[in-house]
Amino acid sequence: MTAPYPFSAIVGQDQMKRAMILTAIEPGLGGVLVFGDRGTGKSTAVRALAALLPPIRMIEGSPTNAERAEDSPDWAPPSDGAIVECPTPVVDLPLGVTEDRVTGALDIERALTRGEKAFEPGLLARANRGYLYIDEVNLLEDHIVDLLLDVAQSGENVVEREGLSIRHPARFVLVGSGNPEEGELRPQLLDRFGLSVEVRSPTDIEERIEIIRRRDAYETDTAAFLAHWQAEDAAIRDAILAARAAKPDVTTPDDILRDCATLCTALGADGLRGELTLMRSARALAAYEGAATITRDHLRRVAPIALSHRLRRDPLDEAGSVTRVIRLTEDLLG
Structure with a gap:
């Protein structure tokens, strides 16, 4: 698996990078909405920032990335409590996703084969303590966007259906991106996102050349490119951690x-x-x-x-x- 592109190597797009950094310092901002042209580094920036952040400590196999036993939901499978370090999760939310897939639902297979009523966690559980990324958020069904924004604000996912009554932590940074030419979000939904950034394709020739040069270097010799930008990424990481403590x-x-x-x-x-x-x-x-x-x-x-x-x-x-x-x-x- 290819390592994500370094955050510090992204050329330009200063407002987008600033917004991403601010959400890393203050997750309670309510996420970021990035609207603009295709191919302007929206998804690259999300994955780059998550890779830049220090790994999270979690109970091995925890469906909600819980760090402590008391944070692990009672429906989680038994664990020996071993603590492991994992990269900050980035979960993609596909278009056309169902509500059950997002929030979680009854595990049909276990219900049919074993006669057990068990909960199958959804994407919100996987995104806990990380990032939930929605490409083309303006094409997502409104009721799904409403649900995501409610959970992002409360930090908890509640499922009450099919005889289940489940709740678990769902604290994540919501990042939505889209092209305004393909439709706009309703004003009520726009207001729920904390930050919003408009990105445009660069018009400066030298800037475009530098983007091409860096991308080609990344794809030609990934290890050397990552090593070159490692120190700058580390400086940003240290500044984010210091800001969290000083805030x-x-x-x-x-x-x-x-x-x-x-x-x-x-x-x-x-x-x-x-x-x-x-x-x-x-x-x-x-x-x-x-x-x-x-x-x-x-x-x-x-x-x-x-x-x-x-x-x-x-x-x-x-x-x-x-x-x-x-x-x-x-x-x-x-």
């Missing part, structure tokens, strides 16, 4: 809270998810950069990815949502 101590001044509320009110964002996401994103960025306090500069840099997908449509404004956020942020925050 609780980052100060959030009242003036920053006022800025968050003022900005979201001016943009016409519904509810309070915008303010909360903006604050949490800025705090994660501050921790990543070693700052002790959130500043307006942190707000300015995360506002486009935290708020652009929460704007109401303005038929009189031809500017894109990201441009509108940047413009208003500059007007209000300087």
Whole structure:
């Protein structure tokens, strides 16, 4: 199996990489929605970041990647409790997937052959403590997207059907990608994603040449390419781990809270998810950069990815949502 492409070797796409890093520092942000052209590194970035993160410790054979016996659900098969290290899981959610496949359901084979009522875990169990990646999320059935967003927010999967009453941890970072030309998500679903990024194919010739050069080097001699970028990936990993530890101590001044509320009110964002996401994103960025306090500069840099997908449509404004956020942020925050 070929090792994932190094995260630090991805050329450009700074907003997408920033959003991915922020979710690694603060999983409670609610996931990332990446919309844009095909072939712009969306799935590559997800797998690269997961590979960059340190392995997780888990009970060998645990269906939910549980680290401690008390976290293992009572329906899990018996285990000797041996602890192993495994890569951060990345689970792909295919289009056309059924709800049973996502949440888990009655194990029909055991029911028919042994007469036992047992639970067969779904994709949410496998994604616990990792990433759940949905390509073409805009083509996924709305009720499945609703379900995923509810579980991602609560951190728990509950199955009540076929005589089963099951619940288990399902804490994962939800990453959705898609092409806006193939359809858009409903505004109610857009708002549930924490961060949103628009990616475009690079137009700079030198940047495109560098992408080709690196990809060819990766495919020609993978081991040498990975070794070349190992130190930079390790630096990002260390910064993420340090930010996780420092995040609780980052100060959030009242003036920053006022800025968050003022900005979201001016943009016409519904509810309070915008303010909360903006604050949490800025705090994660501050921790990543070693700052002790959130500043307006942190707000300015995360506002486009935290708020652009929460704007109401303005038929009189031809500017894109990201441009509108940047413009208003500059007007209000300087």
